[in-house]
Amino acid sequence: MKKSISAVLIFATMLAGCSQVKKNKPETVNRLNWLNGSWAMKTDEGTVTEQWKPVNDSLMEGSSDFVKGDSVIPFETIKIFRRDTSFYYEAKAAGQNNEQPVEFILTAYSDTGFVAENPQHDFPKRISYKLVNKDSIHAFVDGGISMPDKRADFYYARRKISN
Secondary structure, rough: HHHHHHHHHHHHHHHHHHEEEEEEOOOOOHHHHHHHHEEEEEOOEEEEEEEEEEOOOOOEEEEEEEOOOOOOEEEEEEEEEEEOOEEEEEEEEEOHHOOOOOEEEEEEEOEEEEEEOOOOOOOOEEEEEEEEEEOOOEEEEEEEEEEEEEEEEEEEEEEOOOO
């Protein structure tokens, strides 16, 4: 009888340990796969585009361009990646910050949005993306708590790519 009770206790302990390991499994960027694809926002001056693609479970890469007529002007390269237990949004904007990338830590994220912040950066200090529906994203950059009135909104629609 003692052997069967011991076996049950050992088995229960192993099960509890396995479920604990699963709970502590690191989050992946797959949670942000709703960004995957090509997005565009028409303005009076031209079209702002963003393209995103997952590279692996720790990295998504993207780019943003400005399209005016037949001209495509690269604006920035962007990444979302995991380092240790945190996620980061990294932007390298053309002609800014001596062509060096700037990191923002994701302070909140879900299956439909995220907020990334870097209070030490001049502008923006905060970047936010929200999936409105499967074909629409509202993104904005702002000055954070220190400059709440400085803000730029981006209303992207999914681009349909025809083959």
